[in-house]
Amino acid sequence: MQQENGNDAKSDRPLVEMRGVNKWFGENHVLKNIDTSVARGEVVVVIGPSGSGKSTLCRSINRLETIQEGEILIDGVRLPEEGKGLAKLRSDVGMVFQSFNLFAHKTVLENVALAPIKVRKQSKQEANKRAMELLERVGVAEHAHKMPAQLSGGQQQRVAIARSLAMNPKLILLDEPTSALDPEMINEVLDVMIGLARAGMTMVVVTHEMGFARKAADRVIFMDQGAIVEEATPEEFFTAPKSDRAKDFLSKIL
Ligand code: ADP
Ligand code: MG
Secondary structure, eight states: OOOOTTSOOSOOSOSEEEEEEEEEETTEEEEEEEEEEEOTTOEEEEEOOTTSSHHHHHHHHTTSSOOSEEEEEETTEEOOSSTHHHHHHHHHEEEEOSSOOOOTTSOHHHHHHHHHHHTSOOOHHHHHHHHHHHHHHTTOGGGTTSOGGGSOHHHHHHHHHHHHHTTOOSEEEEESTTTTSOHHHHHHHHHHHHHHHHTTOEEEEEOOOHHHHHHHOSEEEEEETTEEEEEEOHHHHHHOOOSHHHHHHHHHHO
């Protein structure tokens, strides 16, 4: 597979840097002193109990949530508050959610080609051509002219991944991308994600799929109660978690 755009730069600068990040929802302190970074081409898996702040962390990286303290830099640029910079950021940082969020009244092809036409001002012909290539890549090209509801959940999630790739993002955030899927469809989505990881895409993936973490992750971040409790390679983390909280969590999910 081709090298993804944005990951072949010579720069050693991290693609994502979070420095002293704190966030509250009212009284609820949901991100506590987060300091971490994601290197170009790195695949980071975020795991932790429900409510530990994994989604909020992802949503803060593409500014779907605002933070109250600290800073987040994408490719060296501080997250903008609003305006043009925000639109640029959103197209640099792709996001795939648990619920596929496809446009129900557009065809699969239109779902993928829409943002490149509207935001990137590509011609329809150019955008459709690239959309077909991406649908091919995620294995759903034969469904290009169907409506999303005619596809299985696994197929729809693969379309959602193709849609986020269509903007040539520097980074993709995937928040529990397989949690809403029937078991038999999980692997077809994980296989696409493994392919992306191998192609050098920078990815932050919230998932409890430990097989994926072992195969594709460079690093595991374990969160609990809003804080990063451990960061380790998958090998280290799964064989010798350091904290009691991680041990306890792993004993429940493995
Ligand atoms: P996770 O993804 O690890 O399950 P979340 O990031 O969704 O955790 O949630 C972290 C904490 O923030 C939880 O206590 C949750 O109830 C709270 N929270 C998440 N989203 C909101 C919101 N929009 N408004 C208020 N509280 C929220
Ligand atoms: Mg979540």
